[in-house]
Amino acid sequence: MVCGYPCQDLSPAGKLAGLEGKHSRLFYQAVRILSTLQQLQPQRPPAYVLENVSPLSHRENSRIRKEVFPIINSVVGQPVSFDAARAGSYAHRLRAYWSNLFQNHQFNLVMEGVNRPPDRYVCDILQRGWKPRKVVTGDRKPHYTANVVGEPMRVLPTILATQNSRAFRAPRAGTVVRKEDVEEKGESREVNLDEKAIAMGYNASELRMAHGMRDEELASVLGLAMDRRAMELLYAVAEVSTTKLPKSQETEEEEHGALAAIPIVKSTEVATTSGVATEPVRARLAEWITIKDRKALRDSVQPTPFHVANSGSLPP
Numbered sequence: 001m002v003c004g005y006p007c008q009d010l011s012p013a014g015k016l017a018g019l020e021g022k023h024s025r026l027f028y029q030a031v032r033i034l035s036t037l038q039q040l041q042p043q044r045p046p047a048y049v050l051e052n053v054s055p056l057s058h059r060e061n062s063r064i065r066k067e068v069f070p071i072i073n074s075v076v077g078q079p080v081s082f083d084a085a086r087a088g089s090y091a092h093r094l095r096a097y098w099s100n101l102f103q104n105h106q107f108n109l110v111m112e113g114v115n116r117p118p119d120r121y122v123c124d125i126l127q128r129g130w131k132p133r134k135v136v137t138g139d140r141k142p143h144y145t146a147n148v149v150g151e152p153m154r155v156l157p158t159i160l161a162t163q164n165s166r167a168f169r170a171p172r173a174g175t176v177v178r179k180e181d182v183e184e185k186g187e188s189r190e191v192n193l194d195e196k197a198i199a200m201g202y203n204a205s206e207l208r209m210a211h212g213m214r215d216e217e218l219a220s221v222l223g224l225a226m227d228r229r230a231m232e233l234l235y236a237v238a239e240v241s242t243t244k245l246p247k248s249q250e251t252e253e254e255e256h257g258a259l260a261a262i263p264i265v266k267s268t269e270v271a272t273t274s275g276v277a278t279e280p281v282r283a284r285l286a287e288w289i290t291i292k293d294r295k296a297l298r299d300s301v302q303p304t305p306f307h308v309a310n311s312g313s314l315p316p
Contacts, residue, residue, distance in 0.1 A: 001033065001034055001037060001046055001047070001048040001049070002048070002049045002051075002226075003030045003033075003048070003049070003050050003051070004050070004051040004052065004224065004225075004226050005024065005026045005027045005029075005030045005050070005052060006023035006024055006026055006224065007023075007024065007052050007053040007224070008021065008023040008024065008161075009021025009022070009023050009024035009025075010024050010052060010053050010064060010068065011053045011057070012053075012057050012058060013160060013165075016063070016064055018063070018064060018067070018068040019068055019071060019072075024052075027052075027072065030050060031075055031076065034046070034048055034076075045100070047099075047100060047101055048076075048098075048099060048100060049097055049098070049099040049101065049234070050076055050097070050098040050099070051095055051096070051097050051098075051226050052072075052095065052096055053094075053095065053096065054079070054081040054094045054095055054096040054142070055069045055079075055081070055096060056081050056094060056096075056142035057094055057142070072098070073098075076098040077098055077100070078098075078104055079096035079097055079098045079104075080096070080097050080099075080102075080104050080107050080108060080111075081094065081095065081096045081097070081142070082094070082095070082097075082111060082144070082230070082233075083095075083142070083143050083144035084200075084227035084229060084230035085116060085139075085143065085144040085146045085154075085155045086111075086114060086115070086116055086144040086233070087114075087116075087227070087229040087230045087232065087233035088116055088117050088120055088229045088233075089155070089199065089200060089201065089227045089229045089230060090120070090122055090124075090125050090154075090155060090156055090198065090199035090200075091155060091156040091157070091158060091159050091196070091199040091200060091227070092139075092143050092144070092146075092155050092156070092157060092158045093158055093159070093200070093227045093230060094142060094143055094158070095226070095227075095230065097234055099234075099238070101235075101238040101242070102237070102238040102241045102242050103241065103242070106241035106242070107237055107238065107241045109241070110237045110240050110241045111237055114233065114237070116144065116146055116154070120154060121152045121153065121154055122152075122153045122154060122155065122156055122199075123152065123153075125195055125198040125199055126176055126191075126195055127192070127194070127195065129178060129179055130176040130177070130178065130179065130189075131176060131177060131178070131179045131181075132152070132153040132156075132173075132176055133153065133171065133172075133173055133175065133176070133177060133184055134153075134184065135147045135148060135149050135150070135151060135152075135153050135173075136149065137149070137173075139155070147173075153173065156173065156174055156191060156196075156199055157172070157173055157174045159196050159199065159200060159222055159223055160223045161219060161220045161222075161223025161224055162219065162220075162223065163190065163193075163215075163216075163219050164190060168190040168191060169190070170188045171184065171188070174190060174191055175188045175189060175190055175191070176188065176189060176191060193215055193218050193219060193222065196219075196222050197218075197222060200222060200225060200227045200228060200229075201227060201228025201229045202222070202225070202228060204218060207221065
């Protein structure tokens with residue numbers, strides 16, 4: 001089960017309504033579906049990846065980070081976070097991934113050896129006659145450091161579900177200028193949808209033809225989508241981290257039956273500031289993969305044809 005429940009109510013760019021917001025409350029529906037799958041397959045728990053905005057996107061003392069993400073983590077476990085730029089994407093996308101495909105400490109250990117391909121620049125995906133603006137502010141953590149002042153732009157700002165968002169208005173980094181415009185004071189435009197799709201690893205023409213999307217719909221889909229290169233990296237690192245690294249003591253204990261029973265998430269009604277809402281009991285769903293289940297996952301998840309742990313190189 002791969003699911004990205006809406007992030008508008010959790011994102012710093014949104015209204016920060018949390019899990020009571022009309023968008024991000026779908027987290028509870030995702031958990032309900034996952035719980036149902038667990039009950040249907042008690043002997044072979046389903047693999048899952050849940051994706052959303054990273055807690056690292058918020059300040060440490062923010063309400064979303066201090067109050068909302070702990071609720072999510074208590075239900076589906078602790079996430080791993082990384083920026084799609086590390087995977088070779090042409091746009092920043094710092095996201096958290098909650099999954100039982102790997103042990104987090106092993107995943108992070110492998111990820112430390114993964115670096116972005118050095119010869120990948122935004123100019124490669126722009127339509128003829130246009131160029132990205134000069135980098136005037138370098139990237140800062142928690143984002144992957146790809147853009148450096150004085151060097152060509154490597155990564156666009158995070159692509160949102162609405163066009164003409166703040167980072168894509170002139171003279172900011174999400175706009176492009178004519179190639180001959182040295183001073184960047186002439187004609188400019190927002191990076192268009194075709195270029196945004198390529199930045200995230202997709203083809204806008206294929207999406208339009210297959211689903212008959214209008215530009216507004218395509219913009220929304222791209223803004224809510226998972227970056228293709230990030231997902232490829234996630235599965236590749238998961239494969240390496242579960243098969244090529246020594247197991248932790250916790251993992252050994254799990255494999256020898258320390259966690260024989262798998263708790264199932266159930267729903268209960270809890271009081272909220274806006275009335276009564278359905279909230280899952282805080283049960284831990286993460287990291288319950290037995291030896292048998294690991295083998296089943298390895299058989300069902302095809303690794304990408306490159307070795308992250310050895311070279312850190314990524315496909316285009």
